[in-house]
Amino acid sequence: MGLGPMNMTAPPEVFRRRRARLASSLGRPMVIFAGQSRARAYATNSYPFRASSTYIYFGGPPVEGACWLIEPGSEGDAGSALFRPPATLDDAVWLGETYSDDALAASAGVRVSGVMGVDELKSKIKGREWAAIIPPCPLTAAWARDLACNVPSPDELLAIVDMRLIKDEHELTAMRRAAKISVDAQRAAMAAAGPGNSEADVLAALYGVYLSNRAEASFTPIVTIHGEVLHGGGYHNTMAAGDLLLVDAGAEEPGGYTSDITRTYPVNGQFTETQRSLYETVLRAQRSAIAACVPGARYRDVHDLAARVICEGLVELGVLKGDPVALAARFAHTLFFAHGLGHLIGLDVHDMEEFGDLAGYAKGRMRRPEFGNKFLRLDRDLEPGMTLTIEPGVYLVPAIWGHEALVAPFADCVNRPAVEALLKGRIGGIRIEDTIHVRGGDAGPEVLTAALPTEADEVVVSSVGAD
């Protein structure tokens, strides 16, 4: 009938083990909510439901308003229960068949008696202390308002972070699936790019691939000839020969795992000399950074390495003056590369950003305060099983060059006329991004999105050749 597959990304026993591990770390019960679909213009016009990532991670099936209760203790998963809202006749008529308790229990790996109506949750936690993991948009049920008081402790959140940080084989399989769809979509985008077409045409091409694969966009795609706006939107520009198009987009496969890719290319297939030089600089930075992603490396150091490579390129081009290492040490690159090198990725495209910097930053580490540096989302020592992005860029941002307080400290090392020429040229912004998986041993990182080329000439061939 109308009931679709549950898109669970691991077998039941894996979810059971995950819950058992969490349970053994807890000192009080934890309730992990799936959340509700979000209203668009008005309450009943909602976006498709997407369960919260932590709920999915512990085996939650795609049921709006459901939640996990994880009981503390060392007896494995015995104390876990899944609560789901009851289905009414109206639900059946409007929304169709509901997964049976049997089906939910089987896919989530709990006993059927461990699947209950959500109203029973109250009796289970009545008079006890407990922690609530709630999605960013509040629950609509009136009683759920109380939940916001049951704030989890940092240790409780870290128990989850430590687990989600290292991807197991099931998660990697799902991420490879997301990467494949993301690559296919970027290829379709390249085919739709070209002088006379609009950014909106390219956006439509991306979604065509996502949706026909029953995937979603893992975030609102950036498709712009103004790559200098880091998270620009709007899609209203028409491409013209000489423009560089920046497409930063990724898929979320049906199980919820994500991918993230950026490619930047000339819409008519021809880099200008300056465009190519900057492109090659960004590409060198990206390749150096990827190669440096080995177990034990500190991600902030990898970011700083990419910054040095970018300074080298800008010195070669005559835009910066001086020793690239010294330039990067005083953060001269932040005038051109104003964001972080990348971020964790998994069930969220910025994985676990819902927990602030608890996931991205190792204990005792904090964000550096300077403009540019403060946007670095990740500073951990890398471990096998981590998945993250590497996405350096070079941008000519008018807002930066119009902000004297930012620029003045670098007056001695910036060739301002050269910068002005670049600002007038059609550079905008160039970013190259792949999603990678840190592997143990000597294998080096696995580039999950490697099927899409990054070499300048190959990117050009892909975009023009497909016309």
Next chain:
Amino acid sequence: MGLGPMNMTAPPEVFRRRRARLASSLGRPMVIFAGQSRARAYATNSYPFRASSTYIYFGGPPVEGACWLIEPGSEGDAGSALFRPPATLDDAVWLGETYSDDALAASAGVRVSGVMGVDELKSKIKGREWAAIIPPCPLTAAWARDLACNVPSPDELLAIVDMRLIKDEHELTAMRRAAKISVDAQRAAMAAAGPGNSEADVLAALYGVYLSNRAEASFTPIVTIHGEVLHGGGYHNTMAAGDLLLVDAGAEEPGGYTSDITRTYPVNGQFTETQRSLYETVLRAQRSAIAACVPGARYRDVHDLAARVICEGLVELGVLKGDPVALAARFAHTLFFAHGLGHLIGLDVHDMEEFGDLAGYAKGRMRRPEFGNKFLRLDRDLEPGMTLTIEPGVYLVPAIWGHEALVAPFADCVNRPAVEALLKGRIGGIRIEDTIHVRGGDAGPEVLTAALPTEADEVVVSSVGAD
């Protein structure tokens, strides 16, 4: 640069007049919030921003976190002010250029001094009584929580409803634009439908047209071979010869105005005899209902007319027994046609549903309580300028026929073996929907979505011919 058009749907003086009219009806200030973009999996991964409809209606430009202050009084629009969040350097780098106060003032039709930073709102309303029109998802700013206490009165909401209910020429122009994109998308959907393709392929075709026109889906499209699930989702089924595909989808044009169309057709271009008979019944009901949408007609009577036509068809087919008029009077059709005939449509696809039934139901009227009847969203006397949908349907819903309490009262007039045969046949659900505009005089209603055929043979030709 990166800044796009504002997509205002009327000239400034029209917005000014709308605000002046509202102001003259108010006894205290009203603040109308644009709202924030909604979080998806985590807070910073948000859906594209869509301002709230009432804010748009009164001339609000697409600025997240902005709001209108409308001062009560008869001096026209003099007391209206637009508040917008200040833009920081980080915003400029990440989100790009911001509309200037001058540009906002010009498009919204206020003086430049009437555009202020949102922090100034507090000083304007300090110590006064005022009413807040807030979007369904709460504002994130801490101080905004107080606003939920400033609940508008029914009279204050009705002042808005009375205005939004009757569309002016600018709104109709926008709705024709939405209708055109919706028709084009439905044609693309028909071309993508066919045995072996998936519902997801059809969904992708719809979005291809929406997005390349810089439109959005006005609601999550229903694309299903199980039309008996009224608001089904999932898109996981593969179409096979013999299936009827139901596609209920519409566009929201860049200014926010919406359209809504349903077509149902055999994926291989061939109706079975029973399918065609039921299709013709639904089509007759739709045409009769559309023709009845003249000024002065009560919408509930139009719904009841469609119900009678459906009963006639079901009697002819031998599924119901008795006099169609009497059958409709005892609501026998609700076993097959369990929803309302249609709804208001405008800036929201269920226009103003955020105000409960204040918009859909005329003063003193209430929903009928019976299953089926209770889902009727509109019961007003029609007036020129109203826009609404007409969408009768016939469905074979297992959940209904498995619910004896619903079915038992009709045991005398239902040919149960015939129903069982239909349930086993591949009927699912058939719905035909257009968006219409009630006109004055003798012209009859304007079918905004008339460019897409409804005649059975033409629908078949459109879907098969485009292959």
